[in-house]
Amino acid sequence: MRLVILDNYDLASEWAAKYICNRIIQFKPGQDRYFTLGLPTGLPRNHPESYHSYMWNNFFKHIDIDPNNAHILDGNAADLQAECDAFENKIKEAGGIDLFVGGIGPDGHIAFNEPGSSLVSRTRLKTLAMDTILANAKYFDGDLSKVPTMALTVGVGTVMDAREVMILITGAHKAFALYKAIEEGVNHMWTVSAFQQHPRTIFVCDEDATLELRVKTVKYFKGLMHVHNKLVDPLFSMKDGN
Numbered sequence: 001m002r003l004v005i006l007d008n009y010d011l012a013s014e015w016a017a018k019y020i021c022n023r024i025i026q027f028k029p030g031q032d033r034y035f036t037l038g039l040p041t042g043l044p045r046n047h048p049e050s051y052h053s054y055m056w057n058n059f060f061k062h063i064d065i066d067p068n069n070a071h072i073l074d075g076n077a078a079d080l081q082a083e084c085d086a087f088e089n090k091i092k093e094a095g096g097i098d099l100f101v102g103g104i105g106p107d108g109h110i111a112f113n114e115p116g117s118s119l120v121s122r123t124r125l126k127t128l129a130m131d132t133i134l135a136n137a138k139y140f141d142g143d144l145s146k147v148p149t150m151a152l153t154v155g156v157g158t159v160m161d162a163r164e165v166m167i168l169i170t171g172a173h174k175a176f177a178l179y180k181a182i183e184e185g186v187n188h189m190w191t192v193s194a195f196q197q198h199p200r201t202i203f204v205c206d207e208d209a210t211l212e213l214r215v216k217t218v219k220y221f222k223g224l225m226h227v228h229n230k231l232v233d234p235l236f237s238m239k240d241g242n
Helices: 009-027 051-058 080-093 130-140 156-160 172-182 191-197 215-222 225-231
Strands: 002-006 100-103 124-127 150-153 165-169 201-206
Touching: 002 009, 002 215, 002 225, 009 165, 009 201, 080 124, 080 150, 156 191, 165 172, 165 191, 172 191, 172 201
Parallel strands: 002 201, 100 165, 165 201
Antiparallel strands: 124 150
């Protein structure tokens, strides 16, 4: 397990972006190799707060990608279980997920795997915790009645099957979750803790997120930054043929 600690949110984001860029270039992606997180149910694909809209507006439309290679769960599918099963099958058909990238909530949930979720769960329909609903209310003008209460999400087991997992954790409000993920044992009430058992997990965080960690833990991982920085420097380029 790696823990990469940067001074602030911007530097953590930049480090993660460089790492993802290098891994994509090394991976040489092809058809059916792109997978993302869950899509809250009940929102049309073109709704400005749907996960589909978010991913296209903030990522996919800015890169060279065939829309057919972007797979996003359809929360408006007629048969949600069939949608989840089909998503799992697409992952298998593509040869698995090479690099999974995600964040967590203050309660340590990964994707929409809320506290108490099975650590071997697969893609499924999940009821959202009230904390998650309240956190998402800001995207719906603070109106709780507009916030989806259920979501389709990849399971913890689905993510654990990825060959590599990157989890971004920033801000003091997520410091206790990082502490649970790094310094305490595996616990289904803190689903992010499951990734202690993944052979290739990399946590990327800022200083604020380390506030609950022991001093010696922070010092240990900061002492490895010269190793971690070799993962993003040099920055590879498709034009260079690297």
